[in-house]
Amino acid sequence: MDALQTKRSTAGKVQLFSSFFSGLQNAYGTYDPVSGRSWQVKKLVTEKTILDHLRGKSPYGVYLLVEGRTRAIVTDFDLADYSPPHEFMSRAKHYGLPAYIEASKSKGFHAWIFFGQEGAKASKARLVVKNILEEIGYSDTEVFPKQDFLDQRACFGNFINAPLFGGLVPMKKTVFVDPGTFDPFPDQWDFLESVQRANEHLLDEIIEMNGLRSANEGGLKPxxxxxxxxxxxxxxxxxxxxxxxxxxxxxxxxxxxxxxxxxxxxxxxxxxxxxxxxxxxxxxxxxxxxxxxxxxxxxxxxxxxxxxxxxxxxxxxxxxxxxxxxxxxxxxxxxxx
Structure with a gap:
């Protein structure tokens, strides 16, 4: 399995990848695949940044939060246990939210929900995802982005390592998996093209249906x-x-x-x-x-x-x-x- 080994053009792959895994353009995260040490890179995200990631030269971590909006929201299950991500995906499906499971670079899994090019308000997405996690009994699970908005205390937020790092794909890591078998999809690019994106209006419906309120609004409706x-x-x-x-x-x-x-x-x-x-x-x-x-x-x-x-x-x-x-x-x- 190779992150770039398909019939699609390189430019087409970069474009498809970027349509899902993009955020701040003036900074990104990376890590040392050997030691695991991670750090921020204060440089523009370029086509070379993405290509180096896909080719396994240098990992790319995306800062999802941009002006209070995000194109994706991710739950980070850090245990080698199929049950939590599978329960999350099933519960999200109950609400009409398509969620997709990625085998992370370590032993756990990421569950991704994607939005359209305009993204969705991070506050809404986080509120809904935290409610799902509470319903399935995993309320302590990390959620990215970790903030509703950026301010002086959080100028960049926290990055999440993007999938399809070429150095780990052959090891069946950082790849999206079939929720039935947890085996990697044979063609990750075919998979990405099949992904459904959630609509922000659906988040509004879920928030209203459950009477949810953000922490700033006092939590659940009293x-x-x-x-x-x-x-x-x-x-x-x-x-x-x-x-x-x-x-x-x-x-x-x-x-x-x-x-x-x-x-x-x-x-x-x-x-x-x-x-x-x-x-x-x-x-x-x-x-x-x-x-x-x-x-x-x-x-x-x-x-x-x-x-x-x-x-x-x-x-x-x-x-x-x-x-x-x-x-x-x-x-x-x-x-x-």
Missing amino acids: KNDTTEQRTSGHSLPPCAQRILTNGVSHFQRVSCFRLAVHFKRMGLPYDITVAALKTWALKNTPPNGKGVIQDSEILKQTSCAYDHGYKGYGCNDPAIKPFCDPNCPVNEWRKQR
Whole structure:
């Protein structure tokens, strides 16, 4: 396996690599492959910088954070254990976030989530990834970038070693691996071309759905939040009332999950919620001869809602929007934010 040994042109590989692993252009990190000692290089990132990395001459570490935005976010699992990165990837997938696993230069793994050329706000990406890590029980895992923004105390941030260092690729290190087998993909360039990038709007949805707040905003939404007081108790918000009363034709799974979240907020026991949702399913009218949501899926969605601290209302979710009421107290609160 060779980081440059494919039919693609060298310029094409550099361009493809740089579209994923780029950040600050006036500095980068590197390390001694023998001793492991790392340091910062205050020089421009050039095509030669990338080529030296891919050819195994000098490793390249990318400072991901640029003006509060990042093209990628990385979790650094430093143990030779397949479970943590696999659990992270599965949980990210649950939220619709494509994550990809790299065997790092040492014994552990990196899990990468990529964004478009404009990147995403680092504060949003870090908030979502930290929430996923907390949900799977690995909240102490390092996340890159390590900051939400740069300031006088953190002029550069922290670099993360980029994949595909030519000196380690033949040793099956710094390569992306198949999550099913943890064997390297046979053609890393084909793999990169197949990578899906996440959208910043999806981060917004996840943040809202889980009621997340950054540390500067006080963490998770407090239990005495005025919006929750106005929409909890013994009533459902108008959108949920309509979904429950009339059933749905589309997005049965998402609608089931949202109803379960509301029922949990109201204090209904798990078994009562499951029974109510099984009755609700009979009202659904999926098109084209499709069947209504199955009991097994209802159990899965209800368990997901009850096992985690979801607090969001999903107002921007395509499954919820058709049922929104402009006079809903949640809508009023959102306008005031």
